[in-house]
Amino acid sequence: MAGTGSNGGPDASGLAAGMTIIAGILLGAGIGIAGGLLLDRLALGIMVGSTVGLVLGFYLLYVQYFKPR
Numbered sequence: 001m002a003g004t005g006s007n008g009g010p011d012a013s014g015l016a017a018g019m020t021i022i023a024g025i026l027l028g029a030g031i032g033i034a035g036g037l038l039l040d041r042l043a044l045g046i047m048v049g050s051t052v053g054l055v056l057g058f059y060l061l062y063v064q065y066f067k068p069r
Contacts, residue, residue, distance in 0.1 A: 013065075020064070021057035028053015 032049015036042040 017061055017065070020060050021054070024055075024057025024060060025050055025053040028056060 028049040028051070029046055030049070032045040032047070032052070033042065034045070035049065036045020039045065
């Protein structure tokens with residue numbers, strides 16, 4: 001049956017996808033905080049870093065689940 005895990009319950013691919021996006025956002029925000037502190041523009045660094053992290057998270061999802069091999 002499609003979409004079920006080995007124990008008969010739902011598989012965790014949706015959870016993994018969500019965690020990948022969240023991890024990308026947090027990684028980008030962390031890098032943005034560091035860059036913002038260096039340039040004395042903390043809020044701007046967080047906003048730019050989070051945006052880049054969101055794009056990174058979706059790219060990682062594309063590579064993991066949708067990119068042809």
